[in-house]
Every structure is written in C-alpha cells, then in structure tokens.
Amino acid sequence: MKPQTSSQAGTFESSDVIFLIEPLPEKSGRKIELFSTVLHQYGESFKKTVVEMLDQYEMTDVHLIARDKGALEPTIKARLETAIKRSLGIHEGTVI
Amino acid sequence: MNFEDTDFRQEAIDLENPFDVKLVKDFLLQLGFEFDPSEVECTMIVYNLKGELVGTGSHQGRILKYVAVAPKFRDTTAFALVVTYLTEKLLKIYKHTFVFTRPENAVRFRGLGYTEIATAEPLFTVLEFGFESIRTYQKYLKTLIVPAETSEIASIVVNCNPFTNGHKFLIEKAASENEIVYLFVVEEERSVFSFAVRWELIRKGIEHLSNVVMIKGGMYVVSGAIFPSYFLKCETADDIMQKQADLDVTVFARYVVPVMKIRKRYVGTEAYCATTAAYNESMKAILPGHGVQVIEVERKAIDSGNDGPPNYISASKVRQAIKEDRLKDVLDFLPDSTREFLMSDDSLAIRSKIKTGQGRH
CATH class of the missing domain: 3.40.50.620 (HUPs)
Structure with a gap:
C-alpha cells in the first residue's frame, strides 16, 4: 500500500519508541533510519520487526525514522502499526 | 514507600492570558530564563494533580524554546513529555525541528534522538530532528x-x-x-x-x-x-x-x-x-x-x-x-x-x- 501522508506515532520517553513515516516517490525504495539506545543488543530483532511489518502492509516506497529508547517488541509493533495506519489514512479509532 | 508520581497532565497555555503567562514566567525565572511571550508562538505546560508545575516548553516556527523542567522532576519522564508534545506538533507542519540550547544541556536532547549540528562554546548548541536533516x-x-x-x-x-x-x-x-x-x-x-x-x-x-x-x-x-x-x-x-x-x-x-x-x-x-x-x-x-x-x-x-x-x-x-x-x-x-x-x-x-x-x- 502506498502511504498518503507523513505520520508519526510514539514518544521520546524511556521504554518507548517514536516512528516517523514519510511517503517517497514510486520506485525509490525504502529508506530506513533506526536509532536505538539498545542497538547493540537488540538491533537485529528491531530491524526484523520493522521490515516484517512494512512487508505486511506492502509498503515499498517509504522513508521511516525510528528513535528507540528500549521499547519492548509489543510496544514497537503497536507504535509502528499506528504510524503506518495513520500514513495510510486508515487509522480508525486512533487519534491523529 | 516512595513511588514516582508520573500522573502528569499537559496543556497548551493561553498566551493572551496574563495569569497563564505569569505562571510560566515565574517558573522560568527560578530556573534562570527570562521568558518573553512575544518570542514564542505556543507554550505548553506539564503539571501534576497536586497543582505543581513540572515543566514547560515553547516554540516559535520550527524552533523549540524555553524547554525546562523543575529540578525536583528531572528524574521523571517530564522532559521527554515536553519535547514529544512540541516535536509532534511541529512535525505535522514542518519537515524538521531545531533546538537551540546550552552545550551542557545538549546531552539531554541527544538522549531523546536529536542530532547535534554544531556547538559554539560556551553558549550554544544547535540540534535537529525530523524527516529532513543537514544530510x-x-x-x-x-x-x-x-x-x-x-x-x-x-x-x-x-x-x-x-x-x-x-x-x-x-x-x-x-x-x-x-x-x-x-x-x-x-x-x-x-x-x-x-x-x-x-x-x-x-x-x-x-x-x-x-x-x-x-x-x-x-x-x-x-x-x-x-x-x-x-x-x-x-x-x-x-x-x-x-x-x-x-x-x-x-x-x-x-x-x-x-x-x-x-x-x-x-x-x-x-x-x-x-x-x-x-x-x-x-x-x-x-x-x-x-x-x-x-x-x-x-x-x-x-x-x-x-x-x-x-x-x-x-x-x-x-x-x-x-x-x-x-x-x-x-x-x-x-x-x-x-x-x-x-x-x-x-x-x-x-x-x-x-x-x-x-x-x-
């Protein structure tokens, strides 16, 4: 699916993560910038979670920025799902 | 037992209201800032249910200003709350946000994910965050x-x-x-x-x-x-x-x-x-x-x-x-x-x- 608008979800707080998503022109691919305070320990699994969810929503041309302060996997998934749905304009039940 | 009371409320203040402005002004004065409401577009405060002012932050255009948290609440999430509130608001309008702060405070913004652009000791450091950057x-x-x-x-x-x-x-x-x-x-x-x-x-x-x-x-x-x-x-x-x-x-x-x-x-x-x-x-x-x-x-x-x-x-x-x-x-x-x-x-x-x-x- 193609993101419609730029969007964000999450906070800068400890144990949370903030995601920013921005649509890119078609065929430009994914540009992903992950920063995490626990990148050394959990960077791989963090990356995997993000890529899997982007795959699930078939988002190919997207600029994604993440600033993580040690969020647990369910938190990461929830924040990313919200950011994706907001960017797709299908965020039923979530406040913009 | 001591436990952390993080039941914080956040609110944008009314810059036209002299009582609101005075509240922020007095709070910032204790922390060494001279608050000038004509230099900001929007100011928010964080407070708790005892009525204590926990922290505040403002912005003018895409620049964060007067971000401060009372010493007693510096171990809490208040600072992240203020910065999240402002950044979230600004990134809906602009591609990126800037912070202008003293070099000794830059580490707090870096901790949140802001990236330092340059420092002029001993007065200023500029940091940025957003979809776009100096790259x-x-x-x-x-x-x-x-x-x-x-x-x-x-x-x-x-x-x-x-x-x-x-x-x-x-x-x-x-x-x-x-x-x-x-x-x-x-x-x-x-x-x-x-x-x-x-x-x-x-x-x-x-x-x-x-x-x-x-x-x-x-x-x-x-x-x-x-x-x-x-x-x-x-x-x-x-x-x-x-x-x-x-x-x-x-x-x-x-x-x-x-x-x-x-x-x-x-x-x-x-x-x-x-x-x-x-x-x-x-x-x-x-x-x-x-x-x-x-x-x-x-x-x-x-x-x-x-x-x-x-x-x-x-x-x-x-x-x-x-x-x-x-x-x-x-x-x-x-x-x-x-x-x-x-x-x-x-x-x-x-x-x-x-x-x-x-x-x-």
Whole structure:
C-alpha cells in the first residue's frame, strides 16, 4: 500500500519508541533510519520487526525514522502499526 | 514507600492570558530564563494533580524554546513529555525541528534522538530532528557541484535585500578571480524583499557570469534557526550575536565547505552594521582552520565628486531611501534588474511595507 501522508506515532520517553513515516516517490525504495539506545543488543530483532511489518502492509516506497529508547517488541509493533495506519489514512479509532 | 508520581497532565497555555503567562514566567525565572511571550508562538505546560508545575516548553516556527523542567522532576519522564508534545506538533507542519540550547544541556536532547549540528562554546548548541536533516541539504548541494579543473573554487553568501551594485561588484570580482563561484542566497523569509524576488533580481543581474552557480541557503546558511540575531537589530555586538555567528560559520565550514570543495570565501568590508561586522570576525577566526581563505573586499563606493567621505553602496541605504521616498538618490547603487523592479508596480507592496515598517530588514 502506498502511504498518503507523513505520520508519526510514539514518544521520546524511556521504554518507548517514536516512528516517523514519510511517503517517497514510486520506485525509490525504502529508506530506513533506526536509532536505538539498545542497538547493540537488540538491533537485529528491531530491524526484523520493522521490515516484517512494512512487508505486511506492502509498503515499498517509504522513508521511516525510528528513535528507540528500549521499547519492548509489543510496544514497537503497536507504535509502528499506528504510524503506518495513520500514513495510510486508515487509522480508525486512533487519534491523529 | 516512595513511588514516582508520573500522573502528569499537559496543556497548551493561553498566551493572551496574563495569569497563564505569569505562571510560566515565574517558573522560568527560578530556573534562570527570562521568558518573553512575544518570542514564542505556543507554550505548553506539564503539571501534576497536586497543582505543581513540572515543566514547560515553547516554540516559535520550527524552533523549540524555553524547554525546562523543575529540578525536583528531572528524574521523571517530564522532559521527554515536553519535547514529544512540541516535536509532534511541529512535525505535522514542518519537515524538521531545531533546538537551540546550552552545550551542557545538549546531552539531554541527544538522549531523546536529536542530532547535534554544531556547538559554539560556551553558549550554544544547535540540534535537529525530523524527516529532513543537514544530510538532505548536503544532497541538494551535491546536485549543484560543477566539476572543476583547478582548486580556484570560491563562495559568497548574500542576502541581497535588495540586490545592489555592491553585491554585483563583489560577485563579478570573485567570478573573474576563480574558476567557479558558488553564490549562496539566504532563503529565510525575514527580509522585506521575499526570497523569490531577491533570487530573481540576482539571477537577472548576473546572467552574464557563466561561472557563478546560485544556491539556496536553506535552513543552514544564515538562517533564523542558527543565526537569529542576524535578523534583529544591529546596534550592538554582544556575545550572543558573536556566538551565533560562530555557529553559522561552523556549520558552513563543517557541512558545506567539504561537499563543495570551497577554498575561498569573499566578503565585503562592513562599516555600518555590528551584526555583519561580528559575522566577518567569525569567518576570519574559523574558516582558515578549514582550509578556506577569507577575502575581504573593500566595499564599493560611488564617486561623490568631492573630497568628502566615500559614499559606500549599501542595501540598507537603499531601503532607507525608499522609506523616505527619495529613490532617485540611490539609483547609482542599483543594477538594472533591481532598478527596473523598484520603478515598476510589482514592487508597490514591498515599497509600502518598507515605508511603514521599522525593523532592520
């Protein structure tokens, strides 16, 4: 699916993560910038979670920025799902 | 047992309400800030259910200001709350946000994911966060690089408010002495002549120079984010202004110079304005360390016909003349493009703005 608008979800707080998503022109691919305070320990699994969810929503041309302060996997998934749905304009039940 | 009470509430305050303003003002005063409500667009506070003020933050445009948390709450999430609130709001409008803070506090913003751009000890550090960053600007710069055979690559930064023969002289001189001249035009919309107008007048005025490349200054070359003093009054040069000038020059030296392989920077001598004079000082202090020679060119003067002091060309004199309705006196200062523009009806709105305005720009 193609993101419609730029969007964000999450906070800068400890144990949370903030995601920013921005649509890119078609065929430009994914540009992903992950920063995490626990990148050394959990960077791989963090990356995997993000890529899997982007795959699930078939988002190919997207600029994604993440600033993580040690969020647990369910938190990461929830924040990313919200950011994706907001960017797709299908965020039923979530406040913009 | 002691437990952390993090049941914080956040709220934007009403800047029109003197009680709200006083609340924030008193709070910030204890922490060493002089809160000036005219310098912000929006202010938010964080408080708890005991009615204690926990922290506050404001913004003006895309710049975060007056972010502070009471000492007693510094172990809590309050600081992240304030920054999240402001960043979230700003990133809906702008592509990125800036923070201007003291170097010792920069670590707190870095901890949240802000990236440091430059520091001018001991007063300022600039950090940014968002969809775009200084890398985006560097990418834009890379698209404009002209392959050079020699190392005779020069740069000039101009605001041109408006474009005068003085600017033209400086650009022509640089163009004749170098293989390539990169001309950075300040993009910030804080001058009476809009960026589009300034850009167009310069473009027309230097059409005959094939080795000059015009570049937008973006958010990084003399911008309101990094060098706000430039757009304020210019009577006194103080530490704050000098340090902001340092910051601007450092950003130029660190991020622009290596990409464009710039070896020289041309500037005009400054006789009138303390801000620009301070800016020239910063350039002389910082740029040579990055392999950039600063070439100060004597400002061009109009022959006044007698032995009086030289009549230097200056854009501020042009604006003054417009204000006093005696454009005729400064026609010698103006290249064709600017003269035609000022004589035409296209400039009516700008001229009337100058006549009623009071600011330096």
